[in-house]
Amino acid sequence: MTARILSAVVHLIPALIIIACAGSDFAVHGWDVPATLIGEDPLVVVERLVPAAADFDEEPFELNELTVSEDRSTLVLDLLVHSPFTVPVTIKDAVVQVALNGTAITLRASDEVIIPARGSGSLRLEGALPGLTAAPAVLPLDQFTLSRMSITVDVSGIELELESSELGVLG
Amino acid sequence: MTPEIREPGKPSRGINWPGVIAGLLVLALPFLGSWWRLILGTGALIFTASPFGVQLSIFGESIHSPLVWWLGLAVQLCVLYIGLLLLIGSLLAGTRRYAAIATLLVRFSARKLLWLLLAFVAALFVFSVLANHLSELAGLPFPLHLPYLVGSTSIAAGVDGLRITIPVFMGFTRAFTVAVLAALLGLVAGEYQ
Numbered sequence: 351m352t353a354r355i356l357s358a359v360v361h362l363i364p365a366l367i368i369i370a371c372a373g374s375d376f377a378v379h380g381w382d383v384p385a386t387l388i389g390e391d392p393l394v395v396v397e398r399l400v401p402a403a404a405d406f407d408e409e410p411f412e413l414n415e416l417t418v419s420e421d422r423s424t425l426v427l428d429l430l431v432h433s434p435f436t437v438p439v440t441i442k443d444a445v446v447q448v449a450l451n452g453t454a455i456t457l458r459a460s461d462e463v464i465i466p467a468r469g470s471g472s473l474r475l476e477g478a479l480p481g482l483t484a485a486p487a488v489l490p491l492d493q494f495t496l497s498r499m500s501i502t503v504d505v506s507g508i509e510l511e512l513e514s515s516e517l518g519v520l521g
Numbered sequence: 522m523t524p525e526i527r528e529p530g531k532p533s534r535g536i537n538w539p540g541v542i543a544g545l546l547v548l549a550l551p552f553l554g555s556w557w558r559l560i561l562g563t564g565a566l567i568f569t570a571s572p573f574g575v576q577l578s579i580f581g582e583s584i585h586s587p588l589v590w591w592l593g594l595a596v597q598l599c600v601l602y603i604g605l606l607l608l609i610g611s612l613l614a615g616t617r618r619y620a621a622i623a624t625l626l627v628r629f630s631a632r633k634l635l636w637l638l639l640a641f642v643a644a645l646f647v648f649s650v651l652a653n654h655l656s657e658l659a660g661l662p663f664p665l666h667l668p669y670l671v672g673s674t675s676i677a678a679g680v681d682g683l684r685i686t687i688p689v690f691m692g693f694t695r696a697f698t699v700a701v702l703a704a705l706l707g708l709v710a711g712e713y714q
Contacts (some may be wrong), residue, residue: 357625360629365593371591372595388587389585507561
């Protein structure tokens with residue numbers, strides 16, 4: 351008889367633990383079923399994760415200036431990049447093809463750039479400048495036509511590659 | 522008052538050492554962390570799971586369900602209870618006076634962790650199968666080939682000048698190895714008893 355009672359008690363306790371815990375969950379959340387099951391409103395979580403357009407009114411790229419190196423061999427494009435992401439982003443590679451008086455010039459990022467979460471960072475693109483020995487040190491942006499742009503970013507190990515063509519005048 | 526069950530004439534078999542070790546391992550399990558993890562990128566999405574709970578973190582933001590947390594707590598308490606019974610039963614097996622109680626406790630608790638382990642692996646396998654058929658089920662524009670339970674791969678998809686590459690890693694943790702060891706020792710303890 352004692353063995354039967356003990357056996358019943360031993361078998362019953364796990365069920366009681368599960369019922370007690372599930373009941374506690376409901377009691378803690380005031381017997382509100384959605385709050386018990388889901389907890390935080392999923393929309394609030396999504397708003398935290400996804401950058402809202404309304405909160406981020408800046409353009410992702412801001413052209414600073416287009417300069418020519420001292421030896422007149424390299425064209426340097428300085429960009430200011432604004433990140434809408436809530437985590438740091440690494441620009442692993444960026445290639446821009448610009449056209450100046452019908453001549454295509456390819457500019458490539460010299461280094462990887464880390465943009466802090468919802469912050470900004472400077473991106474420098476450099477490319478060989480063919481036959482412009484008499485060019486001024488700073489060139490007006492509207493002389494250049496942006497024909498192709500490719501950018502590779504790393505967001506927490508996820509690689510995003512964006513490519514656009516026929517983008518219009520730089521300035 | 523402790524119930525007293527005697528089986529006169531039946532000699533004690535001594536302490537059930539596999540049961541003692543299994544009991545101690547089972548008692549440690551809830552404190553060893555998750556058993557399995559899925560990582561996208563280098564931490565863009567981290568999903569960890571064990572019978573004691575699941576945790577989902579997307580870009581550092583944790584998402585959790587209170588019910589899952591409380592049920593995880595329930596499983597933790599149940600596992601601690603099973604570990605305690607296995608330990609007490611295995612130690613009592615060394616006494617003649619409580620040999621029958623020891624048998625009852627060990628028989629009840631010895632295989633429970635094994636069932637929990639099998640149910641957990643089966644649930645993960647179902648999850649893997651569903652995830653591999655997600656592209657067909659949800660009509661995704663790219664195929665999704667994920668490893669089954671363990672492995673790493675890379676998902677690549679592209680639309681209109683945008684290409685995305687997501688490294689995927691999934692695998693069991695050391696805590697799972699401890700759980701397997703504890704489950705096997707529990708099985709041995711059950712047979713020994």
